[in-house]
Structure formats: C-alpha cells, structure tokens
Amino acid sequence: MARFSELRAPCLLLLVFLLYSSLRLQLSQGLKQRRVYIVYLGERQHEDVSLVTSLHHDLLTSVLGSKEAALESIVHSYRYGFSGFSAMLTESQARKIQTLPGVVSVKENTMVRMHTTRSWDFLGLSMGVDIKQEQQPNELLAAANHGDGMIIGVIDSGVWPESQSFADDGYGPPPSKWKGTCQAGANFSAHDCNRKLIGARWYAGPDIDRRFLQGDFLSARDSHGHGTHTASTAGGNVVHNTSFFGLAAGTARGGAPRARIAVYKACWGTCSTASVLKGIDHAIHDGVDVLSLSLGSTDEMAALGTLGAVTRGIPVIMAAGNDGPTEQTVQNSSPWLLTVAATTVDRSFLTVITLGNNRQFVAQSMYVADKGGDEFSQLLYYFNDRCDPDYINSTDIHGKVVFCYTPGPGSVSAPPKYADIAATVRRNGGKGFIFSQNNLDSLDLYAIKGPALPCVPLDFKTSYQIAVYCNRIGIPKIKISTTRTTSGSEVVAPRIAAFSSRGPSPIYHGVLKPDIAAPGVYILAAAAQTGAYKSLGVSYVFDSGTSMACPHISGIVALLKSVHPDWSPAALKSALMTTGNYLILYIYS
Ligand SMILES: *[C@@H]1O[C@H](CO)[C@@H](O)[C@H](O)[C@H]1NC(C)=O
Numbered sequence: 394m395a396r397f398s399e400l401r402a403p404c405l406l407l408l409v410f411l412l413y414s415s416l417r418l419q420l421s422q423g424l425k426q427r428r429v430y431i432v433y434l435g436e437r438q439h440e441d442v443s444l445v446t447s448l449h450h451d452l453l454t455s456v457l458g459s460k461e462a463a464l465e466s467i468v469h470s471y472r473y474g475f476s477g478f479s480a481m482l483t484e485s486q487a488r489k490i491q492t493l494p495g496v497v498s499v500k501e502n503t504m505v506r507m508h509t510t511r512s513w514d515f516l517g518l519s520m521g522v523d524i525k526q527e528q529q530p531n532e533l534l535a536a537a538n539h540g541d542g543m544i545i546g547v548i549d550s551g552v553w554p555e556s557q558s559f560a561d562d563g564y565g566p567p568p569s570k571w572k573g574t575c576q577a578g579a580n581f582s583a584h585d586c587n588r589k590l591i592g593a594r595w596y597a598g599p600d601i602d603r604r605f606l607q608g609d610f611l612s613a614r615d616s617h618g619h620g621t622h623t624a625s626t627a628g629g630n631v632v633h634n635t636s637f638f639g640l641a642a643g644t645a646r647g648g649a650p651r652a653r654i655a656v657y658k659a660c661w662g663t664c665s666t667a668s669v670l671k672g673i674d675h676a677i678h679d680g681v682d683v684l685s686l687s688l689g690s691t692d693e694m695a696a697l698g699t700l701g702a703v704t705r706g707i708p709v710i711m712a713a714g715n716d717g718p719t720e721q722t723v724q725n726s727s728p729w730l731l732t733v734a735a736t737t738v739d740r741s742f743l744t745v746i747t748l749g750n751n752r753q754f755v756a757q758s759m760y761v762a763d764k765g766g767d768e769f770s771q772l773l774y775y776f777n778d779r780c781d782p783d784y785i786n787s788t789d790i791h792g793k794v795v796f797c798y799t800p801g802p803g804s805v806s807a808p809p810k811y812a813d814i815a816a817t818v819r820r821n822g823g824k825g826f827i828f829s830q831n832n833l834d835s836l837d838l839y840a841i842k843g844p845a846l847p848c849v850p851l852d853f854k855t856s857y858q859i860a861v862y863c864n865r866i867g868i869p870k871i872k873i874s875t876t877r878t879t880s881g882s883e884v885v886a887p888r889i890a891a892f893s894s895r896g897p898s899p900i901y902h903g904v905l906k907p908d909i910a911a912p913g914v915y916i917l918a919a920a921a922q923t924g925a926y927k928s929l930g931v932s933y934v935f936d937s938g939t940s941m942a943c944p945h946i947s948g949i950v951a952l953l954k955s956v957h958p959d960w961s962p963a964a965l966k967s968a969l970m971t972t973g974n975y976l977i978l979y980i981y982s
Pocket residue numbers: 579580
C-alpha cells in the first residue's frame with residue numbers, strides 16, 4: 394500500500410447504504426397480458442451450466458404445460474453469476490412460479506437509464522484531459538504496464554469499433570483466459586472485433602421496446618454514442634492530437650490504455666434489467682477482470698446480478714446517477730459495488746462577454762468559430778416565459794444575440810427549452826445565445842447543438858447584471874469572444890458536479906454512498922459516427938455525467954488489479970477509497 398500513499402485523502406464522497414428500491418409490479422394490468430419477468434433461483438446448483446438451463450426449461454414447462462411453450466417464453470437463462478431466467482409470462486403464471494420450490498423471487502423486468510444526463514440530448518461518455526498537464530509517468534500506470542493483460546467489460550449501448558481508441562496496432566492475441574465471442578449483426582461483422590476490442594455481444598429480446606430497436610443497429614454497433622464514449626474512457630488507446638474543434642486539445646486515452654475491451658450491448662435508448670443481467674452473466678463466463686456499468690438502477694434483481702460477479706472476484710463499478718444536487722438520490726448503492734460520483738476537472742472553456750458599456754464577464758462555453766467575437770451585435774432581452782422557442786421564432790433575431798433571463802430556478806413553471814432556443818437562433822440567423830441557468834455543468838449539450846454559434850450559460854448573478862444593463866440602455870450591445878481552453882491552477886477543481894447524485898441511500902440511510910468521485914464534467918472521449926457527431930465530423934466529443942466518471946474508476950481498478958491480481962473486489966475498493974486523491978484521477982483521464 395505504501396506505493397499508493399500519494400493517493401491520500403479521499404476526494405471520495407461517500408455515503409450510504411444498501412440497495413433495493415421498490416419494484417412496482419403493476420398489479421392493475423390485465424392478467425392475460427404477457428410481460429418480461431425475472432426469476433431468481435439463488436446460487437446455481439450445478440457446475441454443468443447446461444444442467445442449469447435444463448432446470449430453467451423444466452421449471453417453465455411445469456407451469457406453461459409444454460416444452461415448446463417454455464422455449465417460446467424464455468428470454469434469457471442466467472447460469473454463471475447465479476441461477477435464474479427471464480421469460481415472457483402473464484401475471485398469474487409469474488405468481489404460480491413464485492410458489493414453486495427453489496424459487497427465491499420473481500419480479501417484473503425494469504428499465505434503467507444510462508447515466509449521462511437528465512437530458513435526452515446529451516449523449517456519450519468520456520475521457521481525455523489536457524495532456525499538456527501530464528507529469529512524470531505515473532507509478533501505478535507503469536507498474537501495471539498500462540493495464541496490459543486486463544479485460545474490461547463494458548455493459549452499455551455498444552461500441553463504434555472503427556474508433557482509433559479501439560485500434561489494435563501492437564497488441565498480441567487476447568489473454569488466454571478469454572472465452573468470449575464477437576457476435577455479428579447489422580453493420581458489425583465478427584471481424585469488427587480485434588486484439589484490442591476482443592469481444593462484443595448484444596441483446597435484442599422481447600424485453601426491449603421495438604421502437605428502440607428500429608432506430609438502432611441490430612448488433613453491438615453503437616448508435617447512441619454512450620457506450621463508445623465510456624469504453625474509450627475505461628480502456629481506450631492513447632490517441633494523440635485529439636480535440637473538439639481545437640478545444641481540450643491533447644491526448645485522449647483510457648484509464649488503462651493497454652487493457653482489452655469487451656462490450657455487452659444491453660442499452661437501446663434505455664437499458665433493460667433482463668438484458669443487463671445477461672451481459673453480466675456472459676461477462677463472468679467470458680473472463681473479464683473488471684465490469685463497468687455507466688447506468689443506474691435501484692432494482693434488486695440488478696443488484697443480485699452484480700453480486701454474482703463480485704463474489705466471483707470481478708469488481709463492479711457503477712455510476713451514482715445524475716439526479717443531484719438533491720440529497721438521497723444516489724443509485725447503485727449496494728455495498729459490494731464501487732459507486733462513482735462526478736467531479737469537475739481543472740480545466741475551463743473560457744469565453745469573455747463584453748457589453749456595449751465595456752463591462753466584461755467571463756463565462757464558459759464551447760464556441761469554436763474561426764472568426765467573429767470581435768464585433769458588437771445588438772442584444773435582445775427575453776424575460777421568463779418569453780424564453781420560449783416559439784415566441785423567439787416569432788421575433789426578428791437575424792444578426793442579433795438572444796438573451797434569456799430567468800431570475801432563479803423557481804421563476805418559470807418549466808425549465809426553458811434552451812436546446813430548442815439555440816436551434817431557433819441558429820436557424821434564424823442569430824449571432825448568439827446567452828441565458829441564465831442553474832446547472833452550469835452541462836455545456837456539452839450546447840456544443841453539440843452547434844459549436845459555431847456562441848451559446849453561453851450564465852450564473853444568475855451575471856445574468857442579473859446583464860438584465861439591468863439591458864433595461865437601462867436603449868439598444869444594448871454585446872460581443873462574445875471565441876472560447877479558449879485554460880487548465881491548471883487558474884481553475885478551482887475538483888468540486889462535485891451539481892448533477893452528481895448525492896447520498897445517502899433513500900432507503901437505507903446508514904449506508905454511505907457514493908464511494909468515490911472521478912472526472913465527469915466536459916469529458917472528451919471517442920464518438921460514435923452517428924447522428925449529430927457524424928454531421929459535425931468529429932471523432933472525439935464532450936460529454937458530462939456520472940456515466941463519464943464511472944469508467945475512469947474502472948480503468949484505475951484494472952490497473953490496480955493488474956498489479957495485485959490476488960486482491961478481492963473489496964480490497965481493491967478499500968485501497969482506492971482510503972488512498973485516492975484527485976490527482977491520480979485526473980492524471981489518468
Ligand atoms: C449499414 O449496412 C447497410 C446494409 O449494408 C447499409 O446500407 C448502411 O449504409 C450501413 N449503415 C451504416 C451507418 O454504415
């Protein structure tokens with residue numbers, strides 16, 4: 394442990410508790426309608442997994458009347474982490490199974506969220522800090538040989554295999570313990586895996602809403618971006634010269650850049666617990682060393698699934714959730730998990746705003762136009778409910794900067810639709826958009842909407858002062874400078890991101906969670922080449938969320954495990970929590 398003494402004081406948060414939240418069986422629904430249920434049978438009773446699955450079939454047959462009906466109904470058989478299965482059942486069938494000997498519990502399947510954000514607009518996952526900051530090669534990184542030989546399993550929305558973060562130049566064959574596979578599918582062949590991205594599986598059973606499947610690749614290919622971002626943060630290659638239109642320029646890399654990656658696609662818009670459990674079960678079979686799940690659940694079935702992995706020596710790292718700063722919002726709070734909160738990093742994207750009276754304010758944005766910023770434009774002032782895309786669309790904003798002022802989070806009935814307003818401003822030839830916002834930790838949303846348009850969120854104090862100026866002057870004017878990246882001592886960091894879920898557990902107040910914190914704000918990591926990212930033509934994108942923080946810790950756990958292969962998940966967790974300080978976290982990121 395002396396080796397990690399530099400890791401000292403926990404930047405770690407902490408708190409809280411035991412898991413379990415309410416699984417709400419929707420009893421009101423008709424008895425005939427079939428839904429996906431998860432049946433938990435406890436520890437598996439046979440070494441031979443085919444016997445475990447036969448047992449599942451026999452049990453279902455005894456309730457459904459025929460083997461055919463059983464095979465038609467079963468969705469997934471779980472046989473490595475624990476014994477259980479998911480199946481399409483009516484409520485009365487599910488109740489009947491509950492009474493059978495050997496059945497511990499039966500619960501309806503639940504859907505869980507990816508932890509990027511509270512906004513559907515905001516995708517992805519992360520990594521990459523300004524490497525100009527890089528110091529001496531870190532001792533742990535060197536001792537672990539950058540994670541060589543480790544396999545990180547990522548259960549998420551899949552992967553974009555062509556990203557440089559997953560290129561396999563210089564890699565030997567997968568570690569001999571690897572027993573996984575590369576499952577082909579739409580736009581993803583078995584050759585899309587390589588010696589870096591060694592495995593890919595996907596789950597598109599009846600537990601997934603068809604509408605989500607239609608808009609996605611029926612394969613491990615990532616149409617959402619979240620899984621690509623998180624996997625590259627945990628174990629992506631060292632990739633030089635990355636940036637987002639020049640911002641955060643530097644080297645992107647995963648926490649364990651020489652680790653191998655195996656992806657399990659269980660998320661298609663949302664993630665189904667039944668599929669996540671299958672991903673965990675497969676990952677245990679396949680031989681992963683570390684499991685990284687940037688998704689949220691308070692589901693006791695999911696908790697039992699992760700317990701199966703941890704009892705087999707596989708540490709499971711999960712995101713705390715993005716429901717902060719309200720307390721008792723943390724998810725994934727089972728004691729055996731490493732639950733990760735998100736912090737800022739010591740990097741800012743500074744934009745100077747100058748008013749017509751030459752008063753200046755410094756704010757953050759991701760405005761990356763080549764030119765502009767050097768001339769004044771007229772500033773149009775919209776107050777409270779006027780901050781509405783339809784209303785703004787009805788006004789003449791061409792060549793002008795739109796300013797939305799809300800004096801506080803309670804001043805409007807619903808949060809203004811800033812992303813839609815930004816789109817309106819862009820479409821109608823506006824010169825920029827500035828607005829007051831409670832949570833300033835989610836810039837990337839506006840970057841994705843259009844880095845060529847200045848979109849600047851402001852704190853309430855600054856926006857109040859600008860509102861006062863607008864009210865005093867006949868024709869208010871503003872100039873917005875191009876964003877410049879700063880890092881180091883000018884920036885106060887880390888602090889816990891506003892959105893990061895806080896403990897303690899809403900259910901068991903005595904269990905302290907989250908366990909640790911890692912960078913999760915404006916993290917640059919690999920992009921899937923779909924949607925907005927494709928149209929922007931970028932390979933690395935920003936994202937924020939505890940989803941981005943989680944794989945930082947997964948990468949570090951892989952390094953530690955590589956140096957101490959005999960340490961249990963609990964020992965790895967303890968070592969990190971009692972010795973970590975924020976430096977190690979950002980050096981890796
Ligand atoms: C996926 O494959 C189909 C069929 O080969 C092709 O038409 C389509 O362009 C591919 N999509 C992408 C995003 O590569």
